[in-house]
Amino acid sequence: xxxxxxxxxxxxxxxxxxxxxxxxxxxxxxxxxxxxxxxxxxxxxxxxxxxxxxxxxxxxxxxxxxxxxxxxxxxxxxxxxxxxxxxxxxxxxxxxxxxxxxxxxxxxxxxxxxxxxxxxxxxxxxxxxxxxxxxxxxxxxxxxxxxxxxxxxxxxxxxxxxxxxxxxxxxxxxxxxxxxxxxxxxxxxxxxxxxxxxxxxxxxxxxxxxxxxxxxxxxxxxxxxxxxxxxxxxxxxxxxxxxxxxxxxxxxxxxxxxxxxxxxxxxxxxxxxxxxxxxxxxxxxxxxxxxxxxxxxxxxxxxxxxxxxxxxxxxxxxxxxxxxxxxxxxxxxxxxxxxxxxxxxxxxxxxxxxxxxxxxxxxxxxxxxxxxxxxxxxxxxxxxxxxxxxxxxxxxxxxxx
Amino acid sequence: xxxxxxxxxxxxxxxxxxxxxxxxxxxxxxxxxxxxxxxxxxxxxxxxxxxxxxxxxxxxxxxxxxxxxxxxxxxxxxxxxxxxxxxxxxxxxxxxxxxxxxxxxxxxxxxxxxxxxxxxxxxxxxxxxxxxxxxxxxxxxxxxxxxxxxxxxxxxxxxxxxxxxxxxxxxxxxxxxxxxxxxxxxxxxxxxxxxxxxxxxxxxxxxxxxxxxxxxxxxxxxxxxxxxxxxxxxxxxxxxxxxxxxxxxxxxxxxxxxxxxxxxxxxxxxxxxxxxxxxxxxxxxxxxxxxxxxxxxxxxxxxxxxxxxxxxxxxxxxxxxxxxxxxxxxxxxxxxxxxxxxxxxxxxxxxxxxxxxxxxxxxxxxxxxxxxxxxxxxxxxxxxxxxxxxxxxxxxxxxxxxxxxxxxxxxxxxxxxxxxxxxxxxxxxxxxxxxxxxxxxxxxxxxxxxxxxxxxxxxxxxxxxxxxxxxxxxxxxxxxxxxxxxxxxxxxxxxxxxxxxxxxxxxxxxxxxxxxxxxxxxxxxxxxxxxxxxxx
Numbered sequence: 003x004x005x006x007x008x009x010x011x012x013x014x015x016x017x018x019x020x021x022x023x024x025x026x027x028x029x030x031x032x033x034x035x036x037x038x039x040x041x042x043x044x045x046x047x048x049x050x051x052x053x054x055x056x057x058x059x060x061x062x063x064x065x066x067x068x069x070x071x072x073x074x075x076x077x078x079x080x081x082x083x084x085x086x087x088x089x090x091x092x093x094x095x096x097x098x099x100x101x102x103x104x105x106x107x108x109x110x111x112x113x114x115x116x117x118x119x120x121x122x123x124x125x126x127x128x129x130x131x132x133x134x135x136x137x138x139x140x141x142x143x144x145x146x147x148x149x150x151x152x153x154x155x156x157x158x159x160x161x162x163x164x165x166x167x168x169x170x171x172x173x174x175x176x177x178x179x180x181x182x183x184x185x186x187x188x189x190x191x192x193x194x195x196x197x198x199x200x201x202x203x204x205x206x207x208x209x210x211x212x213x214x215x216x217x218x219x220x221x222x223x224x225x226x227x228x229x230x231x232x233x234x235x236x237x238x239x240x241x242x243x244x245x246x247x248x249x250x251x252x253x254x255x256x257x258x259x260x261x262x263x264x265x266x267x268x269x270x271x272x273x274x275x276x277x278x279x280x281x282x283x284x285x286x287x288x289x290x291x292x293x294x295x296x297x298x299x300x301x302x303x304x305x306x307x308x309x310x311x312x313x314x315x316x317x318x319x320x321x322x323x324x325x326x327x328x329x330x331x332x333x334x335x336x337x338x339x340x341x342x343x344x345x346x347x348x349x350x351x352x353x354x355x356x357x358x359x360x361x362x363x364x365x366x367x368x369x370x371x372x373x374x375x376x377x378x379x380x381x382x383x384x385x386x387x388x389x390x391x392x393x394x395x396x397x398x399x400x401x402x403x
Numbered sequence: 404x405x406x407x408x409x410x411x412x413x414x415x416x417x418x419x420x421x422x423x424x425x426x427x428x429x430x431x432x433x434x435x436x437x438x439x440x441x442x443x444x445x446x447x448x449x450x451x452x453x454x455x456x457x458x459x460x461x462x463x464x465x466x467x468x469x470x471x472x473x474x475x476x477x478x479x480x481x482x483x484x485x486x487x488x489x490x491x492x493x494x495x496x497x498x499x500x501x502x503x504x505x506x507x508x509x510x511x512x513x514x515x516x517x518x519x520x521x522x523x524x525x526x527x528x529x530x531x532x533x534x535x536x537x538x539x540x541x542x543x544x545x546x547x548x549x550x551x552x553x554x555x556x557x558x559x560x561x562x563x564x565x566x567x568x569x570x571x572x573x574x575x576x577x578x579x580x581x582x583x584x585x586x587x588x589x590x591x592x593x594x595x596x597x598x599x600x601x602x603x604x605x606x607x608x609x610x611x612x613x614x615x616x617x618x619x620x621x622x623x624x625x626x627x628x629x630x631x632x633x634x635x636x637x638x639x640x641x642x643x644x645x646x647x648x649x650x651x652x653x654x655x656x657x658x659x660x661x662x663x664x665x666x667x668x669x670x671x672x673x674x675x676x677x678x679x680x681x682x683x684x685x686x687x688x689x690x691x692x693x694x695x696x697x698x699x700x701x702x703x704x705x706x707x708x709x710x711x712x713x714x715x716x717x718x719x720x721x722x723x724x725x726x727x728x729x730x731x732x733x734x735x736x737x738x739x740x741x742x743x744x745x746x747x748x749x750x751x752x753x754x755x756x757x758x759x760x761x762x763x764x765x766x767x768x769x770x771x772x773x774x775x776x777x778x779x780x781x782x783x784x785x786x787x788x789x790x791x792x793x794x795x796x797x798x799x800x801x802x803x804x805x806x807x808x809x810x811x812x813x814x815x816x817x818x819x820x821x822x823x824x825x826x827x828x829x830x831x832x833x834x835x836x837x838x839x840x841x842x843x844x845x846x847x848x849x850x851x852x853x854x855x856x857x858x859x860x861x862x863x864x865x866x867x868x869x870x871x872x873x874x875x876x877x878x879x880x881x882x883x884x885x886x887x888x889x890x891x892x893x894x895x896x897x898x899x900x901x902x903x904x905x906x907x908x909x910x911x912x913x914x915x916x917x918x919x920x921x922x923x924x925x926x927x928x929x930x931x932x933x934x935x936x937x938x939x
Contacts, residue, residue: 286810287850288843291533317808319823319857326853329914330537375914378856378875394862 045390046070048089050367051081055098058344058358060336062097062373070365073387078359096382099339099374100358101148101366102321104311105281105346106261109150109169110136116155117162121191121198122211124221126162128152129179134167138314142169143392145318146368146381147311149177149357151350156186156237159198159208163223164235166350168366170386177352183227185258187246188239205246212250227256233351234258235281241266248276259349261310265293270303279349283310283324291331297341298332307337308345319377326375335375342374442466442480443925448488448906451872452896453495453880463493465902468924473896486906486920494876494911495894496540496903496921497852498883501783501803501839504534504542504848505559505570515579515602515742517554519544525568527845531561534849535921535929538905541573541893542848543839545757545783546580550587550595552602552742553580556757558887560903562923569928577887578757578781579749583765585784585817596768603776606746612737619734626731755779755888757803761817763787770798781886786821788836789828796832801886805841807857827862837882855879856912873912 048070055066067084069076084090108115111131117123132152142150153164164181191204198204215224226232236251236258238244244262251258259279262269273280282297301307309328311321325338347357355364365388372379384392443465450458452473464472464479472478479485505527506519523544534542540561546554558574581599584592748754758769761784773780782788782802788795795802804826812821829836838855840847847854855878868877884894893901902925909916921929 284810287806287840287847287854290846316810317812317823319808319860320810323808323853323857326914327850330850330853335915373913376856376912377853377914378859378873378912380860380862 044089044091046089046388047091047385047390049084049086050091050093050098050369050385051084052093052096052098052369054096055359056100056339056343056374058360060338060340060343062339066098066359068098068359068365068367070388073365073389075359075361075363075365077361093369093382095371097370097373097379098359099146099368099370100343100363101356101368101384101386102146102311102342102374103149103151103346103350103357104142104147104313104318104321105151105308105349106284106310107150107152107313108315109138109142109152109313110134110167111152115152116157118157118193119196121159121193121196121204121207123154123158123162124160124183124223126154127165127179128154128162128181129165129176132165132167132176139169142313142318143384144381144397145321146370146374146384147313147318147321148366148368148384148386149347149350149352150311150313151181151346153181153184153235156184156190157193158184158186159191159204160185160211160224163232164350166352168356168386170384170389170391175387177355178350180223180232181350182233182235182259183223184237185234185247185251186237187243188237190237190239201246205250209250212254216254227258228254230255230257233349235261235349237261240264241269244269245272248272248278252276252278259308263293263296263310265290265296267292267296267299269296270299270305273300273305274303276305279306279308279345281308281310281346281349282328284312284316284320285309285324285327286316286320287323287327289327294327295331297328297338301328301333301337306345306348307333307341308349309338309341311342322374322377326377329375335373338375440467442471442483443486443902443922444477444479444483445486445488445493445904445906448491448493450896451492451494451876451911453870453872453877454895454897456871463896463902463904465922465925468902468926470896470898470900470902473898488906490908491919492907492909492911493896494538494872494905494907495880495896495900496905496923497538497876497879498887498894499534499539499542499840499848499851499879500837500883500886501805501842502542502544502845502848502851503840503842504530504544504845506544506842506845513547513549513553515552515554515745517546518557518575519546519554519580520557520559520572520575522547523557523559523570525564525570528567528569530845530848531569532929533846535561535923536918536931537849537852538907538911538918538921539849539851540903540905540921540923540928541889543577543887545578545842548580548582548585548759548842550582550584550591551599552746553582555745555754556580558889560893560901560923561928562926563928571924573893574887574889576748576754578755579745580757580759581769582759583768585759585761592765596765596772600772600775602742603746603750603772605740606743606750607776609737609740609743610747616734616736623731623734630731749778750776752779755781757781757783759783761786763790766791767794770794770800773798773800784817784841786818786825788834789822789825790820792828792832792834795829796834799835801835801837802829803886804836804838804858806843806847807838807854823857824861826858830862835882835885837878837886839883852876852879852912853914875912 049067051067054062054064057063065081066078067081068078069086110133114131115128117126147169149168151164151166154161161184163183165176166178166181168175168177187204192199198207211220211224212228214220215228218225223232227234234256236247238247238260241264244260247260259281261281263282280300285294297307309321309324321342325342329335329338344353344357347353356366365385367385368381369383370379371382380394382394383390445463447460450461458475461475462477463470464477505524507522507524541558543556543558545556555576556578557572558577559570560573561569562571563569564571584595749756756778758780760766760769760782766782766785766787769780769782780800782800784805785802788802807823809818809821812818826836838858840851840854855875859875868874870877870881880894884890891900893903896904902922904922905918906920907916908919917931919931920927
């Protein structure tokens with residue numbers, strides 16, 4: 003497993019090298035337009051200085067200097083104590099935020115992640131549907147989404163593993179192709195032409211599969227899941243599916259998060275002791291207040307919440323809209339900022355790489371003109387692996403979405 | 404003791420000034436509320452007026468639902484009610500320039516004479532409360548969105564009403580709603596536009612026929628008079644000829660009472676009436692009286708000459724012949740046409756046209772229509788506006804955008820070219836624009852300010868507008884009021900403006916700050932519950 007990761011990282015770094023050429027072209031004309039405080043031509047700064055930044059706990063702190071080395075964060079400290087002078091990019095008035103993470107995306111693979119034949123399909127991998135050259139990746143960068151999790155469809159009890167991918171560049175660097183194992187309960191799973199065909203049937207079937215796995219039978223991914231070596235994401239349509247998931251999976255060693263988006267506030271009590279991360283959203287302006295306040299209710303009850311973005315059906319800005327709506331309905335601001343950065347990174351199992359501005363993490367940042375929770379704050383620039391991959395001034399407004 | 408009196412004196416004088424102010428107000432605007440109503444004073448507030456620099460610590464005096472004084476120092480009238488807003492920010496109430504809040508029902512069976520107020524649910528109090536809670540105080544609701552003309556939209560203020568109802572019309576006939584074919588296929592779109600254009604042509608014809616009628620009537624009356632005078636003189640000549648006298652009396656009685664032009668305003672008593680609201684042309688051709696007028700107007704002077712000749716002949720001929728009486732027929736008033744009448748108001752710049760057009764082709768059609776008939780139009784939706792921004796700027800047509808982030812963008816619908824950067828492109832081209840919630844559902848209305856914030860998240864660096872407040876706030880206050888034709892009444896805090904305002908416990912635009920109180924026309928429309936936990 004470790005060897006596998008190392009080799010993938012090697013592949014990744016070569017991929018990044020290949021990408022640089024493409025990205026330079028992508029960033030287009032980098033002539034200094036004097037706005038946003040972005041020095042011209044600095045595509046790979048040695049340090050970034052900003053008036054404010056989103057700290058790992060989700061709060062906004064003043065004056066930060068982040069030094070970078072080899073695409074990683076070398077140090078994070080007060081701007082005054084910055085030693086380097088060469089290649090420093092200053093963002094006056096701006097807020098540096100970790101690259102946003104859309105944990106429920108179909109980006110670059112919309113409509114191609116549904117396999118209907120088998121309801122237990124652990125061998126499926128979302129990476130097989132990934133179109134790394136898809137234009138939606140560019141749209142994602144514009145909105146500050148630097149990492150996306152693509153998961154197989156929600157129509158199978160066990161539908162395979164997700165892929166975790168960085169959105170920058172044409173290559174779409176893959177962080178993990180053995181992302182969380184996707185499970186689903188509820189009506190989307192029932193099909194008339196194959197089992198299960200009912201709620202009771204689906205739980206019976208799932209229990210059999212899990213019991214087999216606990217006895218060491220069945221697919222390796224399911225065994226890994228029940229023994230806690232491979233995390234899972236369980237999609238729960240109805241509030242009762244959440245209860246079923248906790249009842250069926252909760253007692254063992256399995257590590258999983260719950261995807262649930264109803265307006266049932268009372269679930270907060272049930273989930274608060276479970277230690278499970280709950281993925282809510284995407285929220286839209288059209289939703290009733292009762293539904294929009296679930297994130298706040300869960301968060302207040304001590305449940306860790308992550309937000310789902312839902313690209314490309316939803317815009318890349320949908321993630322921030324979701325977070326803002328949650329805060330408007332009472333959620334703590336810091337928790338909301340975490341819910342689109344480090345918390346989804348934890349769900350995806352990549353929190354050692356992305357999701358926070360911390361020493362040793364990948365240098366993936368979004369430079370916002372203001373607090374990312376303010377919907378009028380603009381994405382001024384995006385850095386991935388220390389490389390500037392998006393610059394608003396070099397992005398003609400007249401272009402398509 | 405003396406000292407106390409002395410110190411009390413200025414206060415007494417201030418009171419006098421207050422009384423004088425009340426008297427002055429009474430003289431200028433004798434509204435009963437201003438006469439007897441108690442003034443409200445909001446004190447110690449940070450005021451974003453949208454009418455100049457932010458007042459860091461100031462007060463607002465409200466009387467009769469209107470702001471009577473605003474500034475760092477104000478003179479409060481006697482016995483005024485005080486709202487202390489220390490540490491709080493006051494902004495104008497937000498306006499949703501394209502809302503579906505409180506709107507009930509579907510889009511069927513509407514025509515140009517429909518009115519959005521008829522479908523407004525005044526008892527949707529919970530929805531209103533949610534909107535008020537986010538600072539929204541006024542909304543524009545359009546008539547149903549059916550292809551073609553679907554009626555007039557209204558501006559409603561979310562003021563508490565009698566019983567459990569709420570909402571009051573702030574502006575009736577805010578706009579005539581036109582939809583250039585949302586969700587229609589190409590052929591249907593063409594037809595929609597063609598029919599719309601035809602209706603305007605019909606309206607112009609209708610006006611012409613009315614004018615011709617007036618002319619004809621005048622001429623008719625003149626001739627009638629002439630004829631009668633001739634008859635009278637003839638009678639004078641042959642006083643003893645009783646036969647002709649009898650014959651004269653009959654027809655003259657029929658035609659005698661000089662018909663006033665408004666006599667048959669209702670148009671109902673005229674024969675051969677068809678349903679109102681139909682295209683004028685349809686009923687027109689079957690109308691013999693009007694037909695005559697039309698032919699006459701079409702052929703111009705030649706016809707007039709002929710007629711003159713005829714009347715000359717007439718006068719040459721001796722009276723007493725029935726044929727002559729038939730020839731001198733009273734002109735028939737054109738059938739009342741409600742649709743044309745409305746469209747004429749649009750042509751006369753009394754009623755703006757709100758044209759929903761998403762695709763670039765539809766937008767260009769709308770501009771063409773405005774140009775052809777010299778109409779005041781507002782573009783609504785305008786998904787593709789960024790593609791034709793220069794054309795919109797040239798025509799100086801304002802735009803009301805809907806949802807800035809859409810969740811329904813598919814290859815084959817209206818919104819396939821949707822971009823969050825539409826507003827930024829309009830900015831760049833110099834187009835006047837604002838943002839509404841998009842009229843898709845009632846819920847979205849309360850987040851109109853957030854929608855405006857999203858619109859400003861692209862293409863701008865300096866986020867402070869010249870009006871003193873942030874750009875996004877200008878969009879949902881000044882700019883929205885302007886597009887609704889209500890500038891200086893709503894969307895701004897200044898003397899004489901309506902007292903629609905929101906009091907915030909933090910920075911407006913920051914999602915963690917809350918509205919603590921909302922006034923609509925000076926009345927408290929929303930008051931936050933005392934226990935407000937959470938936040939950051």
